Amino acid sequence: MAELVFFSGTMDSGKSTLALQTDHNHRARGRRGFIFTRNDRAGVARLSSRLGLEVDAREVTEDTDFWQVIATERQHGHVVDYLVCDEAQFYSPEQVEQLARLVDEVEMDVFAFGITADFRTRLFPGSARLVELADRVEVLQVQSLCWCGARATHNARTVDGVMVVEGDQVVVGDVDAGGEVAYEVLCRRHHMRRMTAGTARRLAPSEGALLDVR
Numbered sequence: 001m002a003e004l005v006f007f008s009g010t011m012d013s014g015k016s017t018l019a020l021q022t023d024h025n026h027r028a029r030g031r032r033g034f035i036f037t038r039n040d041r042a043g044v045a046r047l048s049s050r051l052g053l054e055v056d057a058r059e060v061t062e063d064t065d066f067w068q069v070i071a072t073e074r075q076h077g078h079v080v081d082y083l084v085c086d087e088a089q090f091y092s093p094e095q096v097e098q099l100a101r102l103v104d105e106v107e108m109d110v111f112a113f114g115i116t117a118d119f120r121t122r123l124f125p126g127s128a129r130l131v132e133l134a135d136r137v138e139v140l141q142v143q144s145l146c147w148c149g150a151r152a153t154h155n156a157r158t159v160d161g162v163m164v165v166e167g168d169q170v171v172v173g174d175v176d177a178g179g180e181v182a183y184e185v186l187c188r189r190h191h192m193r194r195m196t197a198g199t200a201r202r203l204a205p206s207e208g209a210l211l212d213v214r
């Protein structure tokens with residue numbers, strides 16, 4: 001039975017790597033699929049992993065209608081067994097519904113990968129719809145870590161090194177980025193306290209004192 005699976009994790013938790021591995025494993029067994037993504041840091045129509053792998057993908061835009069795209073492929077005689085959908089937090093709720101329909105009516109597996117919540121801890125609309133509709137939501141096994149060593153569960157945005165909780169929901173960027181806008185993964189405790197690694201270092205520069213701010 002085909003499935004809609006949502007692999008969710010914080011930024012930098014290995015989602016794109018798993019997306020590439022998933023595509024590789026299915027392709028190696030002769031299954032035919034497409035890779036979709038939206039707003040990957042590597043540029044338009046690219047899927048990139050921090051482990052260094054990068055491949056061509058189909059770019060999702062606000063006009064993409066997955067049902068139509070697959071119908072057209074099938075009209076041209078192309079078999080589609082599965083879809084790998086990266087950066088799925090950026091898809092619209094309607095696009096997630098089209099993916100669910102493909103699973104149910106065309107018996108196509110859909111493997112979606114994305115972060116659930118934004119820098120304000122609010123759900124992305126696409127991720128919310130995925131949580132609502134997916135057959136399974138899988139949390140990635142590799143743990144990304146907060147600076148304190150706890151499992152990172154939340155994404156923080158910094159502007160010029162300072163954590164912010166207001167701004168546009170979508171700003172493409174990276175962790176450990178040197179630019180104006182960057183991201184850092186934190187445990188909930190430190191997200192709520194707005195305490196990034198930089199803040200903790202400034203408050204408690206010595207190792208003994210660091211224990212106090214945890």
Ligand SMILES: Nc1ncnc2c1ncn2[C@@H]1O[C@H](COP(=O)(O)OP(=O)(O)O)[C@@H](O)[C@H]1O
Nearest residue numbers: 010011012013014015016017018048049050051
């Ligand atoms: N130099 C490295 N050596 C080993 N693993 C790395 C290295 N750089 C990044 N990684 C791994 O890659 C993960 C990020 O993978 P990626 O697929 O880009 O994440 P995501 O798509 O979730 O943002 C990190 O959590 C880390 O486990």
Ligand SMILES: Cc1cn([C@H]2C[C@H](O)[C@@H](COP(=O)(O)O)O2)c(=O)[nH]c1=O
Nearest residue numbers: 010011012118119155169170171172173
């Ligand atoms: C938290 C958050 C993230 N983003 C952007 C930043 C990146 O471009 C992607 C996440 O990519 P990754 O492969 O999971 O690292 O999302 C955003 O636009 N808004 C946010 O709040």
